[in-house]
Amino acid sequence: MPELPEMCGSGQVRVDNRCVSCHAGTYYDGQKDQCVLCPNGTYQTEEGQIVCEICPAPENRDSPKHVGARDLSECGGLCPPGEFSVDGFRPCDPCPPGTFQPEAGRTSCFSCGGGLATRHSGASTFHDCETKVQCSPGHSYNTTTHRCIRCPVGMYQPEFGQNFCISCPGNTSTDFDGSTNITQQCGGELGEYTGYIESPNYPGNYPANTECTWNITPPPKRRVLIVVPEIFLPIEDECGDYLVMRKSPSSNSVTTYETCQTYERPIAFTSRSKKLWIQFRSNEGNSAKGFQVPYVTYDGKSHRGVEINETAK
Ligand SMILES: [Ca+2]
Incomplete structure (x- = not known):
């Protein structure tokens, strides 16, 4: 009970x-x-x-x-995107030609810049500014040179026709410039009942010099069960690429799992600690497919029998 x-x-x-x-x-x-x-x-x-x-x-x-x-x-009462007023509340005026406003409740609109016009007043995105070219995702429009520029490393842009790139969250970054998508990053804070972690670009080869860190903090009174179905890391790499799971970032905390080799037999184990810190690192040379590792959390009380430490094969 x-x-x-x-x-x-x-x-x-x-x-x-x-x-x-x-x-x-x-x-x-x-x-x-x-x-x-x-x-x-x-x-x-x-x-x-x-x-x-x-x-x-x-x-x-x-x-x-x-x-x-x-x-x-x-x-209620806020000016909608594409409109503004002195205090951000109704009654509102549409953004004048050549300007736009993507957010609600604003007191001004942004200029398109570079002498660009809009097709109509009340524009709500830079997309409405009449640029000379339509930039693809992964690029931003430069209103000085009137060209599309690739988003630099550490930034991305998922949409067409934008004049800015978005910074990656936290201390994450992108592997290349011209990134279109936030899912190109790796690592993160995980706290759901189930989920998975995977190496960047999986099932393709992961990039060189990558570092991904995940923290799994299960819901209260639950413990983490990890399954590694298979993992592909280059053997000729002299442990240059590795996956490690332990209680905390501290190298002398209890280690749950650690490998720098290919392992094609599934392994399941429970985390001895409540939280789990997971890190994947790759070095300069030799890449491989990496891994996709599911985890589930379970009620630590009612399933005390599930103490699987290592079931190979
Ligand atoms: Ca390597």
């Missing part, structure tokens, strides 16, 4: 004998002991809260609002 906590945490209600956080757009009302939609004129972006935030709105102005707003843009 699951234990019944005496009290749920702040901003939580009891549902079927479990404590559940109130959703975004709601708050916990202590008198009613339930989650209540944020009233007109307020919003809440986070779950498990006990109050809603007041929507910013000009005084003495009737802005249309609705209940249960989950962020500022749902407060």
Whole structure:
């Protein structure tokens, strides 16, 4: 039987004998002991809260609002993309010709730059600026030279006809310039019930001088079960490329798995620690297909028998 906590945490209600956080757009009302939609004129972006935030709105102005707003843009009354006003609220004016505004609630529009015109007023993206050429994804338009330029390493652009590239999140980077996609990066924070990690460009060969770091933090009271179906690393590389899984980045923490060789028989094991730190590194020469490694998390209490340390074959 699951234990019944005496009290749920702040901003939580009891549902079927479990404590559940109130959703975004709601708050916990202590008198009613339930989650209540944020009233007109307020919003809440986070779950498990006990109050809603007041929507910013000009005084003495009737802005249309609705209940249960989950962020500022749902407060109502904001100028939509392609429009602006002195305070970002209605009434709004369309962006004049030669300018655009991609976001809601803004007080000005961006110039297309380089003397470029728009086909119409009220433009909401740089795409509406009349460029001499239409840039492909992975490129940005330079309004000085009127040419498309490849996004530099560490940046990417997934869309056509843009005038900027987007920086990679955190301390991740791209392998090449001209990147179109955020999934070209590797590594990250994993906390779901199941998932997988894979080497960059899998099932193609991974690039040289790559470093990917993942952290798996399973949901509460769950442990991590890893399956390595197969892994391909060049043997002639003298352990230049390797995959390691251990408790933490510290090299003397408990190591769960480590290899720098091809291994074509599946291996399954559970992490001895609750969290798992995983790193893949490749050196300059010799590449290979790498790996795609699924993980699942399981209830550490009810499946105590699943203590598989290494089941080869
Ligand atoms: Ca190598």
